Amino acid sequence: MYSAKVTLKYDSTWEQTRGIYDEEMIPEEHITFEAPVEDMNTIQLFQLFSKFAAAMGHNEAGIAKGAAYVAFNEMRSTEDMRKTAEEYDLKLVEDFVEKIRECDEEFRQASNTIRDLKAKLSRCQNPDNPNYTDEEMDAMTAECELENKELCEEYGVREEEFVKTPTIKTLTEADVVCKDCGSKYGVYSVGCSSTWVGKCDVCGETKGVTETRDYGYLNKGIKELSK
Numbered sequence: 001m002y003s004a005k006v007t008l009k010y011d012s013t014w015e016q017t018r019g020i021y022d023e024e025m026i027p028e029e030h031i032t033f034e035a036p037v038e039d040m041n042t043i044q045l046f047q048l049f050s051k052f053a054a055a056m057g058h059n060e061a062g063i064a065k066g067a068a069y070v071a072f073n074e075m076r077s078t079e080d081m082r083k084t085a086e087e088y089d090l091k092l093v094e095d096f097v098e099k100i101r102e103c104d105e106e107f108r109q110a111s112n113t114i115r116d117l118k119a120k121l122s123r124c125q126n127p128d129n130p131n132y133t134d135e136e137m138d139a140m141t142a143e144c145e146l147e148n149k150e151l152c153e154e155y156g157v158r159e160e161e162f163v164k165t166p167t168i169k170t171l172t173e174a175d176v177v178c179k180d181c182g183s184k185y186g187v188y189s190v191g192c193s194s195t196w197v198g199k200c201d202v203c204g205e206t207k208g209v210t211e212t213r214d215y216g217y218l219n220k221g222i223k224e225l226s227k
Helices: 042-056 060-071 078-087 093-125 134-155 168-173 179-185 212-226
Strands: 005-013 028-036 176-178 196-199 206-211
Touching (some): 028 042, 093 134, 168 212, 179 206, 179 212
16 A cells, blocks of 8 residues: 655754843744645645645745746746636736737837828918928827837837037037927927927937027026036
């Protein structure tokens, strides 16, 4: 007749200090867990480990974290982890990456379509306007932002690292500026600006630009950088 058992044993002692024991400390512990394992499945076995860990002083959150690490770690194959996750109605992050990309692409296309329609509508409402409308400027700016994001993804850098803060010299010598940089480093001081597609002297992007004098020669940004 086959029989088997597993034994988990924990022993600890705490030495006296100045002849007395701390009232909250147990001076000595000896814990033994034994269980028959002839027909024990892995879930029951880990339940035993969980109780043993709790008896040693580990909390439930720590025990659950340890069990999760056994189930989901970089040493296991994604396929094995996926099987475990599906059994408990869980989803791996890896399975959401492609879906998230698809949703992002759909959202981006929808946003671009909305911006383009707004730009076309603004042009229809202002057919004789010699300058770009705000909606047309927004559409062109969005295209440049998309190009920057794609470049960042291609070269593995963060967008905030890609767009650097200009120097005082850059702001002082700038002749033309885009709406974004103008609003950030200056104060719009006219009621209407002549706008054309060109290279912004501050950020270097090609988009709708105007003369820096329309934004107070970017004095706000120059003062802030001079502090």
